[in-house]
Amino acid sequence: MSVPETPSTSRYEISENPEGGITLNIHGNMGAANAGQMIDELTALLSDYSPSSLTVDLEKVDYLDDFGTLVLAHLRKLVTNGGNGFYVINSSDKIKELLSILHFDSLDEKMSIEKKRSSGIFIRIGEATLQHISDLKYAISFIGSIILSLVHICLHPRSLRTDDTIRYMQRVGVDGLPIVALISFLMGLIMAFMSSVQLEQFGANIYVASLVSLAMTRELGPIMTAIIVAGRSGSAFAAEIGTMKISEEVDALFTMGFNPVMFLVVPKLVAAAVMVPILTLFSDLFAIMGGLVVGVFMLDLTAGAYMSQTIKTLELFDVFWGVLKGGVFGVLITWIGCFRGFQVRGGAASVGQATTSAVVSSIFLIIMCDSVFSVILRYWG
Template identity: 35%
Template sequence: MTAAADFTLDRAGGGSVMRFTGDLSLPKLGDLPKRLERQGDDVAVIDLSGVDRIDTIGAWVIHRFARERDARIEGLSGDGQNLLEQVQAADQPVQMRPHSTSAFRRVLGEVGEATAHSARTALGLLAFMGETIIAFWGVMRHPRRFRFNATVQRFEVVGVSALGIIGLMSFLIGVVIAQQGAVQLRQFGAEAFTINLVGRITLRELGVLMTAIMVAGRSGSAFAAQLGTMKLTEEIDAMRTIGVSPMEALVLPRTIAAVVLMPLLGFYASILSIIGGGLLCWFALDIPPVAFIARIREVVPITDLYVGLIKAPVFGAIIAVAGCFQGMQVKGDAEQVGLKTTSAVVQAIFMVIVIDAFFAVFFEQIGWI
């Protein structure tokens, strides 16, 4: 059994040498710290060659005593010396309160950080989209690597399971558009043009756009949460270890499902919006369904349908890539899953609206208006 910590003081002409013996660990320190406080300031050297054992608390007591008296520590080696060096390195001043800065500099700094973060995210998203395209090309060259069952399962999650909520939302949007349009057009005695409003805006814009927003909130968030959880549990690292590409096994089925099903969901949403608007026109404006359908066929050009069907797969690709990208960025703890899921939804909706604006300008330039 080791002896309790103790010390002796050898006085010499050039300064005293304090020699420690015994066990410099918490259970054996006793009143050693109080006795050290009563010592003078003429200690030049602290000799630890007689110490049997030292822990973090003992190393801190010795370091603090040596720092206060500007003494030199000798006699330790091996693990004890490493421990003392780590304690010395950790003895740094801690700033309890941040320096106060002006509001302008603080706002400017936050804007700069947000801009830099957005640039890094955009670059990472572009690189991730490139990796997805490369994975798709690899599967095209080697069709046996295509995961059919996983893709069909994503079809069900992204498409079939979403039919109810997307259909209800689209139907109610059609009713609201028809009701609000009829109220405004009634002032000019042009209630019949409500049919034009419902038909064109749902097929061209709102049908696909609202579907994309709903899919981003429903499926995009699910992609990010699923991949983020797999990243935390190291399942993705395990897949790489056994030679399975996460891009081909996880990202590609989700992307294909979103790209293929978005046009179908967009068309489905547009039809239900037109049905909702037609019922409102029937009950509120006394326009029978036969007349409503005939008017829709007259005033809605086929290019409006083409516009929606062209935009839909692009929106689906954006939603899937954003969700999978944010999910693959999860690291650290479970809180990151929630943060990256939120980022995936916000990022997908933002990019969908931006791309929709570009499409609007493009189709106007080529005459599809």
């Protein structure tokens, strides 16, 4: 007996015996390829009879597997619903062995798979609350271990993994520069264009330069840069650490005596804290260039006038403030990305969730943090 080549159709012969029962002769294969078809055909065939008993003759069956067993169980269900007899005859030893291993006799009783019952709404609310509390605890202890690692690095600067840090600097900063530059350039272009529509009415074209430069350096530059970095690198951090968690690499680090936070988080943190401010500076620069393009080509300003207005508007503090924000955002993105990565449990789907929530939480925190900065500046500056 071997697995059949193609979905060969089976043939059936039905004979009625004097006591009112019928005998069903099945020829051919009873396997995965034709089980569904057989069930349909046999149901239709037997619906014409209402036999007192059904005897299935398997003498001419070449192949029978668990799909075939299923067909037999279905036949049994069809006739025994009315309390009638069901018999299988002339089955080979192999088929007998298979039927006994598959517990054919008790097959009906364990028909469907019961789904796990979901618990009540109050239990779920309670569980979710407890989950959030434990998440919060973990988030705080995670901050604690980051701070401890940073203190350790300050005391022993050589324990910083320099190679990793430089690699992450390249990934966060250098590799992210083109997209940051392009988006900032376009932002500057759009802002200059939109504001010029209004300012032109008052003949105040030159203030386009002030508006673009001030808005970008103080607010939009750091925010746009941070959002791009969150999308590029925050998600990557979460996915990387999450996958390492699943493949027990984090456990391996731990048992080798490395502090996973020191090993995995600190290089990323340092890289982001250094590179996001630099990216912010580039973002400012490209946005101003975008505004300049609009100013020169659409508003009849000279490049010199535009630039001198920009320089007149901007104070060093504005640039510094934006860069400072960039640094803080960089730290936030890394913290959230790594935190979500370490929270991964189970399988691939969990990594996906961690990545999504890393990006969403970082963007939320970036905006939150930015409003805190605005409040501070309002009352302090």
